[in-house]
Amino acid sequence: MKDSIQQDKQHVWHHLTPHQLFDNTDPLMIVRGERLSVWDCKGNEYLDAVSGGLWTVNVGYGRTEIADAVREQLVTLNYFAQTAGNLPAAEFASKLISKMPGLSRVYYSNSGSEANEKAFKIVRQIAEKKYGGKKYKILYRERDYHGTTIACLSATGQEQRKAQYGPFAPGFIEVPHCCEYRSQWGDVDNYGELAANEIERVILREGPETIGALCLEPITAGGGVIPPPKGYWEKVQALCKKYDILLHIDEVVCGLGRTGKWFGYQHYDIQPDIVTMAKGVASGYAAISCTVTTEAVFNAIKYVDSDPKMDYFRDVSTFGGCTSGPAAALANLQIIENENLLENAQKQGCYLLCQLLALKEKYALIGDIRGKGLFLGIELVENRNSKVPVDESVSAKVAALCMTKGVIIGHTNRSFTQFNNTLCLSPALIITEQEVDSIVSALDFAFSQVSDTLD
Numbered sequence: 001m002k003d004s005i006q007q008d009k010q011h012v013w014h015h016l017t018p019h020q021l022f023d024n025t026d027p028l029m030i031v032r033g034e035r036l037s038v039w040d041c042k043g044n045e046y047l048d049a050v051s052g053g054l055w056t057v058n059v060g061y062g063r064t065e066i067a068d069a070v071r072e073q074l075v076t077l078n079y080f081a082q083t084a085g086n087l088p089a090a091e092f093a094s095k096l097i098s099k100m101p102g103l104s105r106v107y108y109s110n111s112g113s114e115a116n117e118k119a120f121k122i123v124r125q126i127a128e129k130k131y132g133g134k135k136y137k138i139l140y141r142e143r144d145y146h147g148t149t150i151a152c153l154s155a156t157g158q159e160q161r162k163a164q165y166g167p168f169a170p171g172f173i174e175v176p177h178c179c180e181y182r183s184q185w186g187d188v189d190n191y192g193e194l195a196a197n198e199i200e201r202v203i204l205r206e207g208p209e210t211i212g213a214l215c216l217e218p219i220t221a222g223g224g225v226i227p228p229p230k231g232y233w234e235k236v237q238a239l240c241k242k243y244d245i246l247l248h249i250d251e252v253v254c255g256l257g258r259t260g261k262w263f264g265y266q267h268y269d270i271q272p273d274i275v276t277m278a279k280g281v282a283s284g285y286a287a288i289s290c291t292v293t294t295e296a297v298f299n300a301i302k303y304v305d306s307d308p309k310m311d312y313f314r315d316v317s318t319f320g321g322c323t324s325g326p327a328a329a330l331a332n333l334q335i336i337e338n339e340n341l342l343e344n345a346q347k348q349g350c351y352l353l354c355q356l357l358a359l360k361e362k363y364a365l366i367g368d369i370r371g372k373g374l375f376l377g378i379e380l381v382e383n384r385n386s387k388v389p390v391d392e393s394v395s396a397k398v399a400a401l402c403m404t405k406g407v408i409i410g411h412t413n414r415s416f417t418q419f420n421n422t423l424c425l426s427p428a429l430i431i432t433e434q435e436v437d438s439i440v441s442a443l444d445f446a447f448s449q450v451s452d453t454l455d
């Protein structure tokens, strides 16, 4: 094991990690997983409350049925480009679409960023074909994240995540966030409506004839776990209809049960034109992402008009043809159904929320608790009245203290100048009440170490 740590320290460039850390410490090396637990190379066990660090392992670790399905598929046919069909891709597309009324086409690729890139290209091509190139702008929201590539970062509303990586792609326009706790208008009854009105203000400023799509997370994830306020989605959907703007929902985090429904947008009465998804699609057992569209979007590109040689979606993703992705995704979806994991996510999500609200009664540094299903955020503040956010080091300290109790939690991290102050919980959907209690007890301990109690 010592060798592996040395090899890692010498040659691996870790994601999102300041490597100075490893001048004096060893990297955490995770070597095994079972249900919600992972073990490091020194034999320490952790309860993973963030599904693999990045909200991915929705059905938990050690699922031999997924591994078996992938193995069987790999020895039959591991790969052929998606210019041709293959059996698991066809079957998974059909199963997936049965969970998404109103949508009908699945385009395969390998990461959330790539799925979003496809969506942006579809919007741009429709702008070319249908609107003489005019409707090319894509609106995105302050605090949302859509991925790591330059186009996806161009569509991301997090200033620290973007810093030093510009210049960005043109045609991506920001609309204001919808975090009611950080209301731009103080305490108001109709915050959701006001936040949606801000989108309309941007549409009118830019000119509706220039805007092709609005790209939103159903619940902002890495930007601080922000569910939309009441009244928001109704207005957003109406704006898209009114101004002929495609609604692209980024379900990379919320998709496949995280919030207690198949998709986050299904909590609200909305009908998206494009939905992208990745992490939970195969729970990290294989790399797969999907860009799902309506038949109308598909047809807008399919029908040949000006130039038959050019008028189709001229996009390819080499590894979109890996059959391990849809094979794993099929087995993953089967597990979610067989084990009623949507219901469990609702039930345990409610239980976790109740326990967190009890902690809020106890600790003044908890400013806000929000989320849906098994996707919850805890925003930390220096003072409840001033709502001054705690420094990133405080959220990091809470996470580190939880680690000492054997629980891994997440926290917003180097995304904003001010708001790296939200802890994130997104355990696997198979979690039990007892495991929820362990997470809460680690948090209780951590809060007791970093703050004064209210009483």
Ligand code: PMP
Pocket (backbone or CB within 6 Å): 054, 110, 111, 112, 113, 114, 116, 145, 146, 147, 148, 217, 221, 222, 250, 251, 252, 253, 278, 279
């Ligand atoms: N969209 C959202 C909402 C995400 O949270 C992420 C990743 N955290 C992405 C897109 C990008 O996904 P990937 O890292 O697989 O490219």
